[in-house]
Amino acid sequence: MTISHFGAVLLFSLFTSIVFGITQRSDPKMMIRFGAFCFALFVGGTIVASWLMWLIKH
Amino acid sequence: MTTNVQAQARPAQKTTTLPPVLILIAGWLIPGAGHFLLKKWIRGTLLLVSIVAMFGIGLALKGKVYGPNTAELLDMLNFAGDLGNGLLYVIARVFDLGAATEQIAIADYGTKFIVVAGLLNIIAAVDAHSLAIGRKAS
Numbered sequence: 178m179t180i181s182h183f184g185a186v187l188l189f190s191l192f193t194s195i196v197f198g199i200t201q202r203s204d205p206k207m208m209i210r211f212g213a214f215c216f217a218l219f220v221g222g223t224i225v226a227s228w229l230m231w232l233i234k235h
Numbered sequence: 236m237t238t239n240v241q242a243q244a245r246p247a248q249k250t251t252t253l254p255p256v257l258i259l260i261a262g263w264l265i266p267g268a269g270h271f272l273l274k275k276w277i278r279g280t281l282l283l284v285s286i287v288a289m290f291g292i293g294l295a296l297k298g299k300v301y302g303p304n305t306a307e308l309l310d311m312l313n314f315a316g317d318l319g320n321g322l323l324y325v326i327a328r329v330f331d332l333g334a335a336t337e338q339i340a341i342a343d344y345g346t347k348f349i350v351v352a353g354l355l356n357i358i359a360a361v362d363a364h365s366l367a368i369g370r371k372a373s
Contacts, residue, residue, distance in 0.1 A: 178292075178295035178296055179341065180292075180296065180341065180344070185296075185341075185344045188288075188289075188292060189289075189347075189348065189351070191285075192285040192286070192288055192289045192352075192355075193285075193289075193351065193355065195281055195282075195285045196282060196285055196286070196355040196358060196359060197358075199278050199281060199282060199359070199362070200358050200359055200361075200362040203371060203372045203373050204373075
């Protein structure tokens with residue numbers, strides 16, 4: 178199996194956010210909100226870190 | 236007003252008659268099993284699918300499954316993380332799944348997927364235990 182770097186980020190973020198959402202909140206609506214928040218932070222944080230590394234290199 | 240505050244601070248009711256330790260161990264051995272025992276079917280299914288998928292993707296990416304070792308601190312920590320997968324880890328070891336060494340760069344991602352799947356499974360098992368003893372409301 179081969180996977181792109183961004184694909185790996187998306188899969189990792191998705192599954193991790195699902196578990197975080199279920200385990201860290203009690204109310205189902207808050208679970209979905211917290212899961213979406215975690216997903217956005219994972220993906221957004223990776224993109225920001227990637228651009229930072231690009232800027233450092235150049 | 237004081238009465239209301241006390242009522243809100245009261246811990247949640249227990250949700251099962253099963254021993255909480257049994258739920259903790261079941262949740263560790265099989266991802267989501269702790270929630271299944273508490274009849275939280277949707278949560279259990281989502282946890283099962285997420286953790287098994289992460290473990291499976293890790294193996295498919297030729298990630299490494301760590302055995303007991305005393306080599307380096309990080310290797311020992313990775314082994315501890317892998318152990319969190321419960322029976323998935325046992326199956327991987329019995330059938331010799333997971334590369335002995337990482338041959339390609341992307342396999343490092345696979346190794347991390349496997350370790351994180353184990354850590355997430357521990358979080359899920361502890362969550363089921365918290366629900367069973369009433370520490371978590373619902």
